[in-house]
Amino acid sequence: MLSKHDSIQRDQLEMITLDQLVPPNHLVRKMEATIDFTFIYDLVKDMYSEVGRPSIDPVILVKLTF
Numbered sequence: 001m002l003s004k005h006d007s008i009q010r011d012q013l014e015m016i017t018l019d020q021l022v023p024p025n026h027l028v029r030k031m032e033a034t035i036d037f038t039f040i041y042d043l044v045k046d047m048y049s050e051v052g053r054p055s056i057d058p059v060i061l062v063k064l065t066f
Contacts, residue, residue: 028066040062
């Protein structure tokens with residue numbers, strides 16, 4: 001029930017890790033254990049510059065699509 005006189009304290013802090021959010025039998029965990037994603041670095045090395053701001057890790061970008 002939504003109320004202006006709610007006694008819930010909204011300033012509480014909860015610490016949680018990503019491992020706690022992803023179930024043990026999730027497809028992403030199975031992929032991580034099975035696939036070696038380091039081949040992506042060889043595929044994209046010519047597309048990244050050595051100077052400038054650090055980029056987002058290309059492996060992370062590929063994993064985000066899953």
